[in-house]
Amino acid sequence: MYPINVKSEIGPLKKVMLHRPGREIEKLTPDTLRHLLFDDIPYLRIAQEEHDAFADLLRSHGVGVVYLEQLMAEVLEQSDEIRDQFLMQWIHEAAISTERWQQRIYEHMLQYADNPLELVEKTMEGLILGDVFFNQNESLVDMKSDSSKVLIDPMPNLYFTRDPFASIGNGVSLNRMYSITRGRETIYGEYIFRYHPDFAGKVKLYYDRYYPFNIEGGDILNLNEHVIAVGISQRTRAEAIEQLAQNIFAAPEAEINTVLAFDIPDSRAFMHLDTVFTQIDRDKFSIHPGILGPLVVYEITPGDSADHVKVKRTETSLDVVLAKHLGLDRVTLIACGGQDRIASEREQWNDGSNTLCIAPGVVVVYQRNEVTNELMREQGITVLEIPSAELSRGRGGPRCMSMPLVREEL
Numbered sequence: 001m002y003p004i005n006v007k008s009e010i011g012p013l014k015k016v017m018l019h020r021p022g023r024e025i026e027k028l029t030p031d032t033l034r035h036l037l038f039d040d041i042p043y044l045r046i047a048q049e050e051h052d053a054f055a056d057l058l059r060s061h062g063v064g065v066v067y068l069e070q071l072m073a074e075v076l077e078q079s080d081e082i083r084d085q086f087l088m089q090w091i092h093e094a095a096i097s098t099e100r101w102q103q104r105i106y107e108h109m110l111q112y113a114d115n116p117l118e119l120v121e122k123t124m125e126g127l128i129l130g131d132v133f134f135n136q137n138e139s140l141v142d143m144k145s146d147s148s149k150v151l152i153d154p155m156p157n158l159y160f161t162r163d164p165f166a167s168i169g170n171g172v173s174l175n176r177m178y179s180i181t182r183g184r185e186t187i188y189g190e191y192i193f194r195y196h197p198d199f200a201g202k203v204k205l206y207y208d209r210y211y212p213f214n215i216e217g218g219d220i221l222n223l224n225e226h227v228i229a230v231g232i233s234q235r236t237r238a239e240a241i242e243q244l245a246q247n248i249f250a251a252p253e254a255e256i257n258t259v260l261a262f263d264i265p266d267s268r269a270f271m272h273l274d275t276v277f278t279q280i281d282r283d284k285f286s287i288h289p290g291i292l293g294p295l296v297v298y299e300i301t302p303g304d305s306a307d308h309v310k311v312k313r314t315e316t317s318l319d320v321v322l323a324k325h326l327g328l329d330r331v332t333l334i335a336c337g338g339q340d341r342i343a344s345e346r347e348q349w350n351d352g353s354n355t356l357c358i359a360p361g362v363v364v365v366y367q368r369n370e371v372t373n374e375l376m377r378e379q380g381i382t383v384l385e386i387p388s389a390e391l392s393r394g395r396g397g398p399r400c401m402s403m404p405l406v407r408e409e410l
């Protein structure tokens with residue numbers, strides 16, 4: 001049995017990776033919101049309650065829930081060498097460049113060494129100067145420094161586990177993120193896939209965080225065992241998609257023979273492909289009406305050699321391209337917010353089309369998107385709602401907040 005097996009967007013979900021929002025959320029301030037990719041500061045206690053409701057709902061539908069922070073703590077338990085290597089990498093990637101500060105921070109973090117889960121959570125939360133300021137008289141610079149100055153940024157977007165790594169078949173795309181603030185999130189994936197006993201040596205990397213071009217998991221959709229769709233978006237570059245396609249086609253175990261690159265507008269409301277459409281049943285998709293109309297889709301297939309792919313440009317509509325590649329006569333697109341432009345823009349902003357499908361025709365959605373949820377019910381979809389007043393402030397919905405590890409094959 002492979003630790004990762006995801007060959008569709010809709011096969012019954014058996015195992016998923018989440019991250020329960022933690023103290024990193026409380027490190028957001030009005031001045032850092034834009035840089036940390038938030039629009040407002042969620043109220044952590046309520047965000048955690050909402051997230052627990054999400055996890056409970058998944059468990060009650062037979063989904064095994066594992067937490068990123070727990071898997072990472074299990075990695076650190078493997079050995080002191082792995083723990084130290086991880087801590088030094090985390091410090092370096094936070095751009096702490098002087099040896100003196102690297103050492104100070106390393107020693108500060110070692111006080112949590114007996115509790116690996118707490119240590120992991122501390123790395124997610126980041127550090128302020130006051131946390132490590134153990135000798136205030138050491139130098140003039142120390143004495144003049146503001147103890148609330150941020151030394152290492154928090155990672156408040158970690159609860160969107162979909163983005164730093166994405167399951168593809170039995171492998172994973174360990175992503176190079178678009179923004180500096182999310183770039184460090186993928187360190188956890190690197191260590192989990194390399195050292196966690198459940199994953200080590202059993203997961204093929206189809207993309208690596210050290211490649212030069214950015215790609216994020218919200219842009220990667222597994223349409224079926226042979227076809228994936230990837231958005232060319234604010235977060236994902238065409239070069240990265242070509243590299244991903246080459247790596248997949250070159251892997252003997254991969255069954256995928258087509259990568260569809262969907263050119264979507266570059267905007268914050270459409271930041272990833274999964275913010276504009278998600279699959280909710282064998283032949284039904286929830287979409288943002290803003291992307292209806294002609295859409296440029298590039299069909300990428302294997303070329304004559306391992307470092308060559310064939311690319312064909314087509315201009316078509318979304319329903320036609322989806323029906324063709326899913327082998328269906330037609331598909332139904334359910335518009336977020338329906339025909340009402342204001343409802344559509346409002347619910348899109350709150351991730352109304354970002355559904356997590358847990359079985360064909362069964363989706364988890366944010367409760368607040370009442371118009372879209374009702375439209376899905378009218379189409380026969382089972383709509384499971386979770387509370388979302390605080391979680392939605394991070395601009396991601398149930399699909400963004402979950403990384404499927406195992407889905408039953410259809």
Ligand SMILES: NC(=O)NCCC[C@H](N)C(=O)O
Nearest residue numbers: 037160218272394395396400
């Ligand atoms: N797949 C997704 O759309 N993820 C949502 C990410 C939201 C996060 N605040 C970000 O801007 O990256």
